[in-house]
Amino acid sequence: xxCTFQFLSIALIAAPAMLMAQSSTSYSDLNTVxxxxxxxxxxxxxxxxxxxVTVKPLSRVALSGGVSLMGVNMQAATNLNRYLNVRGTxxxxxxxxxxxxxxxxxxxxxxxxxxxxxxxDLYPFPNHGFRLSPGALFYNQNLVSANVxxxxxxxxxxxxxxxxxxxxxxxxxxxxxxxxxxxxxxxxTTGWGNxxxxxxxxxxxxxxxxxxxVDTPTIxxxxxxxxCGDLTIxxxxxxxxxxxxxxxxxxxxxxxxQNDLEPLKVYPILSFGLAYNFRIR
Numbered sequence: 001x002x003c004t005f006q007f008l009s010i011a012l013i014a015a016p017a018m019l020m021a022q023s024s025t026s027y028s029d030l031n032t033v034x035x036x037x038x039x040x041x042x043x044x045x046x047x048x049x050x051x052x053v054t055v056k057p058l059s060r061v062a063l064s065g066g067v068s069l070m071g072v073n074m075q076a077a078t079n080l081n082r083y084l085n086v087r088g089t090x091x092x093x094x095x096x097x098x099x100x101x102x103x104x105x106x107x108x109x110x111x112x113x114x115x116x117x118x119x120x121d122l123y124p125f126p127n128h129g130f131r132l133s134p135g136a137l138f139y140n141q142n143l144v145s146a147n148v149x150x151x152x153x154x155x156x157x158x159x160x161x162x163x164x165x166x167x168x169x170x171x172x173x174x175x176x177x178x179x180x181x182x183x184x185x186x187x188x189t190t191g192w193g194n195x196x197x198x199x200x201x202x203x204x205x206x207x208x209x210x211x212x213x214v215d216t217p218t219i220x221x222x223x224x225x226x227x228c229g230d231l232t233i234x235x236x237x238x239x240x241x242x243x244x245x246x247x248x249x250x251x252x253x254x255x256x257x258q259n260d261l262e263p264l265k266v267y268p269i270l271s272f273g274l275a276y277n278f279r280i281r
Contacts, residue, residue: 055196057080057081058079058080058280059279059280059281060078060079060277060280061078061277062075062076062195062204062276062278063075063076063276064076064077064206064274065274066272066273066274067271067272068270068271068272069268069270070091070092070113070115070269071091071093071113073089073090073091074090075087075195075273075275077196077275077277078196079196082126082198083122083123084121084122084123085194085195086120086121087121087133087135088116088117088118089115089119089135090116090117091114091115092114093111093113093114094110094112094113095110096108096111104150104151104153105148105149105150105151106148106149106151107146107147107148108147109144109147110144111143112143112144113142113143114141115139115141115142116137116139117137117138117184117187118138119133119134120133120135121133121194123198126198127198127199129191129193129204130191131194132189132190133187133189133190133208134186134187134188135186135187135188136184136186137183137185137187140180140184140185140214142178142214142267143176143177143179144176145175145176145177146176147172148173148174149171150170150172150173150225151165151170152165152167156171156227157253158246158249158250158253159248159251159252159253159256160249160252161229161245161249163227163228163240164227164228164229165225165226165227166225166226166228166231166237168226171223172223172224172225173221173222173223173224175222176219176220177219178217178218178219179214179264179267180214180218181265182213182215185212186212186213187211187213187269188210188211189208189210189211189269190209190210191206191210192207193205193206193207195275195277202278203274203275203276204274204275204276204277205272205274206271206275208270208271208272209268209269210268210269211266211267211269212266212267212269213267214264214265214266216258216261216265217261217264219254219257219258221250221253221257222241223240223241223246223250224240224241225239225241226240227246
């Protein structure tokens with residue numbers, strides 16, 4: 001009883017002071033509204049400006065265009081909650097170069113890049129743009145192809161064997177490097193710039209860096225024409241397309257190239273662009 005009485009006494013003493021404080025605050029706010037009602041109605045407080053805008057899941061869509069290591073980069077995203085977006089990505093590039101001559105070799109090459117994938121974007125600090133994004137490439141047709149002709153008398157080494165291109169039937173070859181051994185391929189990226197800013201803005205500048213695990217590139221090579229161990233000795237000349245030893249040396253050369261390209265089993269991802277988001281419901 002004694003403790004209860006003391007508590008009630010303290011409450012009764014403190015209550016008038018609390019009421020006066022609340023009355024004073026309300027009165028001060030009322031004076032502010034009366035003195036400048038337009039400012040109060042049109043300008044949010046600093047606390048309101050710094051807070052995030054709450055939006056419903058799947059209520060906004062963002063579209064982005066930019067450039068990447070795989071060509072033109074296009075993205076689309078929507079919000080799942082305050083911390084998560086789901087994003088689709090696509091890249092494409094077609095580029096051809098002809099008549100590149102070096103050390104007796106003439107090369108015509110073509111780049112055909114086309115990928116499509118999806119990522120889950122996690123924003124541990126929603127009011128900031130930093131994110132972590134696990135994802136996958138569901139469509140990957142990145143391919144480099146080339147045609148090569150060997151000038152008359154130029155040496156071509158396959159494996160450990162040297163062949164000289166016969167002037168009357170020079171050596172030619174075709175080849176390709178496919179960067180899509182693993183399909184679909186896991187991706188992991190990080191970046192900056194939320195395509196759907198949590199402060200309610202419409203524009204953003206997304207930047208992304210990471211890697212796709214595509215496994216070691218696949219190399220295909222074929223060769224035709226006549227190659228000679230010594231141009232002055234006809235007996236050393238062979239048809240490169242059907243000669244068993246020449247094809248074995250070609251296979252050894254392909255294995256060497258495969259080993260050289262081993263680091264590309266992890267393909268780099270780098271992109272940046274401009275995004276705009278809008279409400280859909």
